[in-house]
Amino acid sequence: MPQNQSGTGITRRRMIGVTGAGVATTLLAGCGSGGTAETDSDGGTEESTDSGGGSGEQALMWEYGFPNTQGVEPVWRNTFEAKYEELAGEELTISRFAYEDLRQKFLTGARTGDPDAIEGTLSHFSEYLAAGHLAQLDDLANELDYFDGYIDNAIDAMRYQGDLYALPYEGNARAFFVRQDILDELGQDIPETVSDFHEVGRMINEEYDDVVAYHNCTKDGSVRAFQEFMSHIYQHTDNMYVPEGDSWSLNVEAETIGQVFDNWYYQMYAVDNPVADPDDLGTGWQTNDPGYINGNYAFIEGGTWIRNWTSGENINDSDTAQDILDNKTQIAHFPRGEGASKGTFLEIKPVMANAHSDQLEKAKTAVQAYTHPDVLSEGMAQDPEASGSAMTPVHEDVESTIDSENWEALTEIFETGRALAQVTWGPVREEFYTYMQQVAYGETDPYDAGEQFHSALQDLESEI
């Protein structure tokens, strides 16, 4: 009997062993556990969904552009759906994904034909294009009598080698958010040079106990951190990479990268008297944007989405936030280092059609409806949750929603914005995080890191 018991026990254990081995083998079926529940691009809501399959003959669209605040009427989304119905004579299915989920699912599954249309960011656009997932839209553009109304910068960003692969619906340029009231108290002007900025920043840190002069994103993997870095690169060059035959050529000097590292990371965190707070190292937009809105920082790098962000779980006090954004904030160009001029990262949001869709016409109609000037002016601009998105519209028929003198500079800054080239930016971003953190944490001299990063970027020329 004991033998039997023992035998049974071992068999059961062996079974468990096999089960365990089975579980272990699922490692190869994917290391994640469902969707990444948080995006790290511009901030805003965090959400993911696991649904998203097609629904018969209706077109399917994946997007993350519409606001999704519970209990609030989705003005923009309703306007879009009405426009699509008007153009296509039927409804369409919309699935909402966080950008990172949307990107992963589209890169791995676009060949199935789903979704028919997709909204995204410019870096996604480059990747989808390189993967051959995007349909050309020149024929659609030729049919649109309002096509010429899209601003040149935005349309140029949607082209690759002369062909059009997307239409734009939203644009924003990264700008310097300045607490004017603090500068007034200190009798200082908005700094135009980096050295003035460092000086004013250190003065603020000395004078104020509850405000830190500056914050930027330094978290590993933060897309926002990369965009901030690119803003400063665009102060020196129109494009980090330029086309050269079938490849790309690096268009920035190692010295310039070193200078950007020095001005915006080393001086911020790694020196003895830093402009930013070294205890904020490793944070992303989750600290940056609410930190400014709550009054913790005097300067940040931000965009239009911050305009109406006066409530929510990250905001300590809505009235204070409102006051800071309405009355105490001045938008300005970034301070410029040696040899730099006005320039910044330009975010243009594209809407694209899946080249593998078996209902391409409907996909193009979805693109048309999403980017239609009527939808942008009657939907996006009128939606209380999204009106910031229309502050710097990408179409001339859409009126800017800038309602404050302090924010008017956004229009001029928008004109100095440079969109990302159609490079697959993933490997560039990965290299950036390594060198940026080495500088910010004081591990490497900024100019040495600039040399090393420059060399790594050159090595990537043929891969991107």
Place this chain on the structure above:
Amino acid sequence: MSTQSAGLSRYGEEFKTFLSETWLGYVMVIPATLILAVIIGYPILRGIQLAFYEASLLNPEQMQYIGLENFLRLLEDTTFQGALWRTILLTGIVVSLQYLLGLGLALVLREKVPGVEIFRSLSMVTWVIPVIVMVIIFRFLVQNGFGPVNIILGNLGMETSYWFGQRGPAFILVIIMHVWRNVPFYAIALLAGMTAIPKEQYEAARLDGAGALQRFRYVTLPQISTVSMIMIILHVTFTFKNFDIVYLSTGGGPLGSTEVLATYVYKQAFEQYALGYGASIGVVMLIIMLVFTVVYVQYESAE
């Protein structure tokens, strides 16, 4: 010759009997086997195949066979080696702490202490909340300036910081999150095992003069060994391949100090577009987990 035919005929008879006795079982198993083959078997085989190819996420159809090159590259990849070491360290520490604390909690929950029922229900909260919510809670706790942990540290005159942004503490926080999340699950599973032990065995041990520690060592522990083994195997696997806790809290930083194999696979596949290389890391993870499972099960069986 006749002996040979008799032998063959006997085997034939036995085969027929075997089929007639088991065919229904096989028929019933076939659907599940086919589904498993498609949803588990195919991705695994595809993953293993990819490991021997140079394949890009952007152009997966343009695969090039490169033999063991991806694996040889791993031998020189210091980031991979660091991630492997951290993954093993993380798994070892996390599973040990989870088991010990879970066992302790199970022993407490077994006692008839006032309020234990409420505590038993509440203790599962950490296990059921989504990982992203847990990460947001922890991020808030250690936020620079106003995070409760920093407020306490500040009041005690100690150093404050955004601890996810500091090299050593970031890794410790990842460990704490794993432990915080899963200890209740261990406790409930071990408690179920303990409840199944007949009270008579404890009575008999007591009559034999066994003290509390001896009763725990010779009655409780052996009889929760199966459930312990399941929990340990499951959580070693879970921790070894866990991606979201690290990725959402630190992204693998600062300076790669929390980079683990799962985040490294993700970065290789989805940022560097190196599907083949990412798959080769997945194969290494698979082998390590298989070896662990086999050795552990053998060890337990021998015990």
